[in-house]
Amino acid sequence: MDLQARRDLNNGFGDSLAKAFELALTPLLFGFLGHLLDRWAGTSPLFLLGFALFTFGYLAWKSWGRYSEAMAEHERRLGIRPDRGRRA
Numbered sequence: 001m002d003l004q005a006r007r008d009l010n011n012g013f014g015d016s017l018a019k020a021f022e023l024a025l026t027p028l029l030f031g032f033l034g035h036l037l038d039r040w041a042g043t044s045p046l047f048l049l050g051f052a053l054f055t056f057g058y059l060a061w062k063s064w065g066r067y068s069e070a071m072a073e074h075e076r077r078l079g080i081r082p083d084r085g086r087r088a
Contacts (some may be wrong), residue, residue, distance in 0.1 A: 023059055030055040 031052035038047045075081075 019063070023056075023063070026059060027052045027056040 031048050034047035034049070034051035035045070037051075038045055041047070
């Protein structure tokens with residue numbers, strides 16, 4: 001395996017690990033902040049669930065956008081038409 005291929009493979013593993021931590025820890029962090037706000041306001045886990053779900057939804061939307069852009073770029077490099085295989 002040449003050096004560039006090995007570097008690309010390691011970068012892929014590092015990027016995947018960073019995304020996994022982002023998807024797991026960011027909603028937990030915002031959920032914890034929501035928990036603190038719930039304790040201060042005396043409410044049920046309203047803010048905890050709201051912050052955690054909103055954050056997870058945003059991260060899922062952001063990940064889907066990045067994936068779509070990466071696949072569109074990959075298709076352009078391969079010369080595949082973007083509308084190919086889709087029904088009208």
